[in-house]
Structure formats: structure tokens, C-alpha cells
Amino acid sequence: MIYINKVGEPVPNVLSTNGVTETQALCANYDADNTYFNNRSSKHLFKSSIYAHDDVKDVLVRIQNHKCCFCESRVTHISDGDVEHFRPKAEWLRENVDGTKNKVKPGYYFLAYDWNNLMLSCLMCNQRIKGNNFPLLNEAHRAIVTHHYDITRELSVFINPTMEDPETHITFYENSPIGISLRGKKTIEYLNLDRFSLNEARKEKFKDLFMYKKFLDVVTNPEERDEIIEMIKKRINEIIDKNGEYVAMVKANFSDFL
Ligand SMILES: [Zn+2]
Incomplete structure (x- = not known):
């Protein structure tokens, strides 16, 4: 994982126009009915035509040098990469003490079209490994995920390569990643960054x-x-x-x- 510099990159137009309108509608729907997200499918609720619009993807491909935000593997063709939501938009997985996980809704719906929450990821990291996992160091601070909640109180386990330098958390011994902080170790573990391939x-x-x-x-x-x-x-x-x-x-x- 390597730092991704988004500083100075203007928010893609589709996010600051349609994305803002959609976010306002999602928030209004939640305020009107706090069960709004419970029985609606992600496909119905969120428009990939906005968050994964070519204008968004093109900028991410450029600033990430065609590489996955987590594993740094080259995303060789534009269709091979996903626009990943760092905080999952539809639901998140709660980890129970017995090791099982429960899906919890809503997810971070208010960040579905947020430029700071979007990164380019390979299919393996995004869909098969990270999925809707978003563990916190201070789980008690998650409370209920809504747009009224201050997410800056949350301390994510995952290192956010657009917000901090991953090299202060993860180093390498030869070709194998080594966590040099608790979050580095956990990020390697959750994202399987030492996988065989x-x-x-x-x-x-x-x-x-x-x-x-x-x-x-x-x-x-x-x-x-x-x-x-x-x-x-x-x-x-x-x-x-x-x-x-x-x-x-x-x-x-x-x-x-x-
Ligand atoms: Zn990857």
C-alpha cells in the first residue's frame, strides 16, 4: 500500500452535482423513515452511474497510476478496477465475540458519492476480500451510522492511503508485508495483503x-x-x-x- 495524493484534485463534476443531489435525497429519506435502508437493495439505492462514472474512474486511475489502492497491483484495464467505497455505503459487518459477523444497515449511505470515500481497487481486494468489512479501533464510537453522526470520531482499523502514509504502518521483509503498528498488522490481516498471489x-x-x-x-x-x-x-x-x-x-x- 502506498500514499495516494488527492490533494489539489478537484472533485469530479458528477459528484458535486448529481452526487450531491442524490446524497441529499438519501439523507431526507432516512430522516423521514429511519428504516428506509433496511429492505432496499444496494442496486436500487445507489447509482454506480454516478460514483463509478468514467469521470471519477479516470481521475482515480490517473492519480493511482492504474494501481489498486490496497495491494498496489496494476489494474490493467479500466473495467478490471472497481470504484471502492472506503466506508461501505450499503451495510457494514459487525464482528461478534464468537467470531461471527452480522450485516448492519444502514451503511455509510451519506458517503456513497463522497470523493474522499472513493478509491480505485482491484476486484480481489474490493469484492472478494474487503467487502463490507469496516472495523473500528473504538467500536463504541460507531453508535448508529447516520449522516447526523460525526465520522471523524471513528478510528478506522484500515489504513486509508489517501489520508495517511501507509509506509508508517506497513513495511516489507523481502517480498512479505510486515505490520509495524497495530493498524498495519490488522490491515494486512483483513485485506490479506500477504496472500500467495x-x-x-x-x-x-x-x-x-x-x-x-x-x-x-x-x-x-x-x-x-x-x-x-x-x-x-x-x-x-x-x-x-x-x-x-x-x-x-x-x-x-x-x-x-x-
Ligand atoms: Zn488489490
């Missing part, structure tokens, strides 16, 4: 950079030459991986390595 992807980058670093070392310290040659040969074999992907390409270009 992510660790494997980071490992590739780590190995190559490690090798290049060693390679540079040999320029100043030739005594390490043999060790580094062995390391490079080993890495070449790993990259080739005779049963791995794209072997035909390797054979056509690097047959002397085979």
Missing part, C-alpha cells in the same frame, strides 16, 4: 532487484564475481522455467540459455 508477484520484482543490486556491487568489489555469476545463472534458470509460461518465446530468443 501478491507475494509471488512481489517476489519476482524483489529477486530481480536483488540480483541487480549484487551485480552493481561487483563493480566495486570484484571478489564477489563468482558468487554473482552463480546467482545470475540461477535466476536465468528460474526465469526460463522449462515447464513455465512463454517457453516458446524464450527458445526463439535465448536458445543459448537452454
